[in-house]
Amino acid sequence: MDVRTPRPDRPDGTSEDDGGSPLAPLDDASLSFYTIGQVAELLDVAQPALRRLDGLDIVRPDRSEGGQRRYSREEVHRLREVLDLTDNGVTLAGVRIVLELRQRVSELEAEVAQLRRTLARHLECGRQPPRSTDATAQD
DNA sequence: ATTCTCACA
């Protein structure tokens, strides 16, 4: 049993039977939905807090037909990060900034990686790196 | 039974 692989139950209690499903492993899919109640219990956080994080554009889950929040795994993970921050005194305004910064960092990391590849390619050809124009730098 | 929004302390 892997407690790290939570399975969302249907809100109506219906259970999913993947025992005979030929194509099941859409594991990494970011579309496994949890109700706010499940997330609240899973992360040990009050439901109003989750709703506020939604309203504040920090973690914004999709809605079901009836307008109910449905959290994906990514969002649950994102929630973990946010709660880790807030539990350590970071304000919601601060969380916003941290989130922006993290995204910026990953963008820059991607750009650096791209630049590295380009540079390496030119060096191993004994050529000179190009001047300054590179496709990755487009703000 | 659960969740939703909104208002309030």
Next chain:
DNA sequence: TGTGAGTA
């Protein structure tokens, strides 16, 4: 941040 009213 948490609780209660009134819905869907």
